[in-house]
Structures are given as structure tokens and as C-alpha cells.
Amino acid sequence: MTRSRGEGSGPTRRDVLAASLAFGALAACSRDEAPRYEGGWVGASAERGHLLRGGWPATKSGSAPEIAVTRRVGAVIVGAGIAGLGAARALRGAGVDDCHVLELEDTAGGNSRGHAMAGMRCPLGAHYLPVPGPTATEVIELLDELGVRRRVNGGAVYDERMLCHSPQERLFIDGGWRDGLLPPIEALPAAERATTLAQYRAFSAAVAAAGDDGAFEIPTARSRWSVALAALDRVPFAAWLDAHGLVAPALRWYLDYCCRDDYGAGSAEVSAWAGLHYFASRHGFRLQDDVRSADAGEGGVLTWPEGNAWLAERLAAPLGDRLHPGRVVRAVDEGRDDVTVDAWNATTGQRERWIAGRVVLATPLFIAARLLAAPPEALREATRVVRHAPWLVANLQLDAALDDRPGAAPSWDNVVYGSAGLGYVDAMHQSTRPFAGATVLTAYLALGAGGEAALAEQRRRLLGDDWRAWAGRVIADIAPAHPDLAAKVRRVDLMRYGHAMSIPAPGVRSSAALHELAAPQRRVHFAHADLSAYSVFEEAFFHGMRAGRAAAGQRAIDIGGR
Numbered sequence: 001m002t003r004s005r006g007e008g009s010g011p012t013r014r015d016v017l018a019a020s021l022a023f024g025a026l027a028a029c030s031r032d033e034a035p036r037y038e039g040g041w042v043g044a045s046a047e048r049g050h051l052l053r054g055g056w057p058a059t060k061s062g063s064a065p066e067i068a069v070t071r072r073v074g075a076v077i078v079g080a081g082i083a084g085l086g087a088a089r090a091l092r093g094a095g096v097d098d099c100h101v102l103e104l105e106d107t108a109g110g111n112s113r114g115h116a117m118a119g120m121r122c123p124l125g126a127h128y129l130p131v132p133g134p135t136a137t138e139v140i141e142l143l144d145e146l147g148v149r150r151r152v153n154g155g156a157v158y159d160e161r162m163l164c165h166s167p168q169e170r171l172f173i174d175g176g177w178r179d180g181l182l183p184p185i186e187a188l189p190a191a192e193r194a195t196t197l198a199q200y201r202a203f204s205a206a207v208a209a210a211g212d213d214g215a216f217e218i219p220t221a222r223s224r225w226s227v228a229l230a231a232l233d234r235v236p237f238a239a240w241l242d243a244h245g246l247v248a249p250a251l252r253w254y255l256d257y258c259c260r261d262d263y264g265a266g267s268a269e270v271s272a273w274a275g276l277h278y279f280a281s282r283h284g285f286r287l288q289d290d291v292r293s294a295d296a297g298e299g300g301v302l303t304w305p306e307g308n309a310w311l312a313e314r315l316a317a318p319l320g321d322r323l324h325p326g327r328v329v330r331a332v333d334e335g336r337d338d339v340t341v342d343a344w345n346a347t348t349g350q351r352e353r354w355i356a357g358r359v360v361l362a363t364p365l366f367i368a369a370r371l372l373a374a375p376p377e378a379l380r381e382a383t384r385v386v387r388h389a390p391w392l393v394a395n396l397q398l399d400a401a402l403d404d405r406p407g408a409a410p411s412w413d414n415v416v417y418g419s420a421g422l423g424y425v426d427a428m429h430q431s432t433r434p435f436a437g438a439t440v441l442t443a444y445l446a447l448g449a450g451g452e453a454a455l456a457e458q459r460r461r462l463l464g465d466d467w468r469a470w471a472g473r474v475i476a477d478i479a480p481a482h483p484d485l486a487a488k489v490r491r492v493d494l495m496r497y498g499h500a501m502s503i504p505a506p507g508v509r510s511s512a513a514l515h516e517l518a519a520p521q522r523r524v525h526f527a528h529a530d531l532s533a534y535s536v537f538e539e540a541f542f543h544g545m546r547a548g549r550a551a552a553g554q555r556a557i558d559i560g561g562r
């Protein structure tokens with residue numbers, strides 16, 4: 001779940017044996033006795049989300065109920081994710097104070113919301129922000145303002161409490177824990193070592209060559225787009241790796257893991273542009289020895305127990321009562337002089353009408369297309385191009401620390417080699433308590449593999465399956481490294497995302513439709529990470545700030561070429 005590019009093979013017999021033993025133990029547990037933990041679904045109202053598809057809730061016929069309240073305001077932002085909160089910040093910064101944010105859920109933050117278990121905060125989704133590079137100027141300004149970053153003697157200094165403490169990440173492989181997430185050569189079968197090392201180096205060189213010259217910047221709108229990048233965007237990453245002879249199992253597992261981690265889908269689904277962007281946009285692909293010798297500041301990540309909710313909450317705070325949670329926006333109609341926004345107030349059970357001079361739609365693009373009475377052709381096209389990966393996030397509350405296995409010490413990010421999951425982060429990692437004790441482990445499962453039918457099936461299972469089945473799957477996934485986990489879990493709170501993040505499949509990054517939607521519009525502007533072809537804080541925030549400035553009539557932020 002992090003981005004350092006440390007130093008594999010498929011799972012060893014030992015890993016597989018341990019996994020099957022652990023799974024067997026769980027299966028026996030489910031046959032003979034109920035799991036000892038409690039839990040359930042948290043964080044999202046699927047009913048509210050699905051109101052978007054059906055009719056208005058109060059009427060049996062599905063026809064719209066009477067409008068109970070009408071308000072005229074300067075600006076309305078639909079969606080209080082990072083993009084919506086960024087748009088609000090830009091509008092307020094431009095002097096548009098009469099700006100109101102309507103959010104479907106009960107709290108702001110979207111995919112960057114937090115949770116708490118037994119008094120310990122933990123993430124519900126996004127959990128870290130890499131130390132920003134020089135092109136992420138809006139993020140840098142925000143971090144300066146929040147006191148996370150200071151300038152000292154011309155350099156940037158980050159608040160130590162928020163920089164991820166050491167040890168940052170480890171991999172469970174060959175029966176023990178190793179530093180870093182790249183499978184170390186010495187943990188691989190002897191026959192694979194020389195080839196794998198050569199391919200690690202070859203991939204590292206390919207990343208360095210591709211990343212020259214500003215080709216992979218964050219936000220992506222500030223990259224120098226080229227014919228070469230467009231060619232990379234046409235092919236699946238896995239096919240590109242095959243064509244370059246990069247087939248070592250350890251390298252391929254690691255690259256697939258990275259794609260699932262950042263994009264919600266594996267190397268067969270995302271484009272070669274996305275596969276390279278993951279590394280080239282930050283600090284390359286590095287072997288473990290290179291990681292050790294690198295500048296300590298490089299590869300740093302900012303994290304908080306509640307994840308990026310720390311940032312979302314601070315972005316939302318200045319809005320006060322101009323943030324309106326529990327509002328399901330159902331229709332947006334752009335008129336000649338203003339825009340009409342109709343919303344369902346889930347608290348009062350009433351229909352509200354908001355009339356605004358300008359609107360920012362900070363929802364996923366397929367939702368924006370449903371809301372608009374007359375969606376522009378570019379938006380229709382974008383909904384045909386962009387597919388979203390479903391995700392599952394499980395917060396596992398433990399009363400006591402887990403027993404540890406040989407090797408690297410407990411880290412913030414802990415991954416099991418060869419597993420289908422993405423491992424877990426420890427919400428108490430940043431704590432300065434001098435002992436290991438009660439904590440919350442946040443485990444992630446990206447479910448974006450396969451075509452549209454496979455994605456629909458995952459959504460159906462997320463909605464229909466009992467939470468215990470998903471909790472069991474998550475625990476079984478980590479069990480090879482922690483056989484004592486099932487016995488120590490007290491509670492499992494699960495968050496399901498049907499449409500978590502845009503998959504940067506071949507052709508999405510080059511899509512002219514996305515580019516068109518990111519340009520200033522007449523009265524209804526678009527802001528969401530979907531516009532970048534993939535979802536991270538920096539991209540969402542950039543599009544929010546850009547759309548907010550456009551809505552305020554300020555000079556447009558350059559969105560680059562395509």
C-alpha cells in the first residue's frame with residue numbers, strides 16, 4: 001500500500017501450506033462455532049446511492065414529490081470528496097463565500113473518510129499521501145497552510161509526527177518477514193535469482209528512461225504528453241512486460257500488486273502508461289540496496305491513524321454549516337441564467353431545490369451523467385470509457401498485539417507475498433507508546449480484475465454476501481503471516497465500495513472526452529479524480545481546485561495537452 005520501490009517467485013510451498021492450514025482452521029471454526037468476533041458493514045449507505053437509479057423515495061409511483069424548500073445561493077458543489085472539498089476551497093479563496101456543498105453520506109471525505117474502533121481512529125479508505133513533488137503545487141500550499149510542511153533554509157521540512165515512522169513496510173515471504181515490499185532475491189528459489197535480479201535491473205532502467213523529461217508528473221495534467229506516452233497508453237501493462245521479456249514471477253507478482261494497490265486492478269487490466277506512471281511519477285523502481293542508500297527524505301509518506309480523513313476533515317472544517325451531509329442530489333438542470341439542483345434530504349425526508357449561478361459536479365463521472373438533464377457528449381463518452389474497480393476495506397480491532405514471526409519488525413504496511421489481498425496497515429503505527437498492544441489493522445482488497453461482467457459480479461457479492469464471509473476471506477488472506485489473527489480479532493467493520501476508483505485501462509488516459517470535461521465549462525464544471533484516469537489525493541484535489549477556480553471565473557489552470 002505504499003510506494004517505495006524495494007526488492008521474488010510465486011508463493012513457496014511453505015506459504016501455500018501455511019495458507020491452507022489457516023484457511024482450514026477458519027473453515028473448521030465456521031463449521032463448529034460462530035466466529036468470536038462481532039462486526040458488520042459501516043460507512044456507506046447503499047440505499048442512498050441506489051436512489052440515484054430509482055425514482056424519488058417518497059412516492060410509490062416514482063414521480064417527484066413536492067419541493068419542500070427552495071434556496072438561491074452563489075454556488076453549489078455536489079459531492080464532498082477530496083475534489084469537492086478542493087473546489088470549495090478554491091471558490092472561497094476567490095471570494096465566493098455563498099458556496100454550499102451537498103454530500104450524499106453523513107460525513108464529508110468520500111473515499112478519504114475515517115472510522116474509529118474502541119477509541120482508536122482508523123481509515124475507511126485512503127490512508128496516506130506521498131510527500132508531494134514540485135509540480136503538486138496546490139497540495140504543497142495546503143500542507144503549508146495546515147502546518148504539515150515548513151520551509152527551512154530553502155528546503156521543505158515535514159512534521160515528524162505525520163511522516164510515516166520507520167519501519168515503513170515489510171513482506172512475508174518464505175516463512176519470514178523481510179524489509180521492503182519488492183521480493184528480495186535471497187528469498188527466491190536459487191534457480192530464479194540471477195534472472196530475477198537482471199529483470200529487476202532491466203525494469204528499473206526502463207522506468208528511468210521513460211520518466212525523463214517531465215513525462216510522468218503529478219498531477220498528470222502537468223505531464224508532457226507525447227506520441228510515446230500515447231503508445232504506452234494503448235497496450236495493457238502485462239502485454240508490454242511480456243514484449244520486453246520481463247517475465248520473472250517475483251517481478252510480475254510485485255508489479256501486479258502495485259497496480260492492484262494504486263489502481264484497484266492488476267497488470268492485465270491497466271495500461272503500460274499506468275504501470276510505468278506508478279514508479280516514474282515518484283522516485284523510480286529501486287532495488288532494496290538502492291532504497292537503503294537513497295536520501296532519507298525520498299519516498300516519504302504522510303500518514304495519520306485515520307488516514308487521509310485527517311486532511312478531509314481539515315478541508316471540510318471551514319465550510320461550517322455550508323456543508324450539507326445527507327443530501328442525495330438527484331437532478332441537475334442547467335438553464336440560461338442559473339442551474340437548478342434537486343436533492344433528497346435523507347434526514348427530513350424532503351425534496352429540496354437549490355438554485356445557483358454555478359455548480360461543480362464533484363461526483364464520479366457516471367453519476368454526473370445521471371444527474372444532468374442534458375449531459376454533454378464528452379460526458380456520455382467518458383462513461384463509456386471509464387470503468388470503476390470495486391474495493392473492500394476491513395478494519396480489524398485487536399485487544400492485543402499479534403505474535404510475530406521471524407524477520408523484519410512490525411511495520412506500518414505489511415504484505416503477504418503471493419496473496420490476492422493487499423495486506424494491512426496498522427492504525428497505531430504512528431503512536432509513540434512504548435509497547436505493542438491493542439490496535440486496529442486496516443486490510444485492503446482490490447476487486448477490479450476482469451471485464452464488466454466480473455466487476456458486476458463483485459458488486460453483487462459485496463451487496464449480497466454476509467459480512468462474515470468477507471471478514472473470513474480477509475482474515476484467511478493474512479493468516480499465513482499471522483495464524484493467531486482469527487483468535488485475537490474482537491470486531492471487524494467492513495466498508496464496501498461498488499465503484500471505488502477509475503481503472504486506468506488502455507485508452508483512458510488518452511481519452512479526449514476526459515480532457516474536454518477538465519476544461520472550463522459554462523455553468524456546470526466537472527471535478528473528480530476520474531478525470532485523471534486514476535484516483536489519488538493529488539489528482540482529486542487538483543481537479544477540485546481547478547474546477548473551483550473555473551467556477552469562480554478565475555484564470556483557468558493549464559490542463560496540458562493530450
Ligand SMILES: Cc1cc2nc3c(=O)[nH]c(=O)nc-3n(C[C@H](O)[C@H](O)[C@H](O)COP(=O)(O)OP(=O)(O)OC[C@H]3O[C@@H](n4cnc5c(N)ncnc54)[C@H](O)[C@@H]3O)c2cc1C
Pocket residue numbers: 052078079080081082083084102103104105108109110111112124125126127128129308327328329330362363364367391392393444497500501527528529530535536537538540
Ligand atoms: C479503498 C481505497 C483506498 C485508497 N487509498 C488511497 C491512498 O492511500 N492515498 C490516496 O492518495 N488515494 C487513495 N485512494 C484514492 C481516493 O479515491 C482519492 O484519494 C480521493 O479520495 C478521491 O476523491 P474524489 O473527490 O475524486 O472522489 P470520491 O471520494 O469518490 O468523492 C465523491 C463524493 O461525491 C459524493 N456523491 C456521489 N454522488 C452524490 C450525489 N448524487 N449527491 C451528493 N453527493 C454525491 C460521494 O458520497 C463522495 O463523497 C483510495 C481509494 C480507495 C477506494
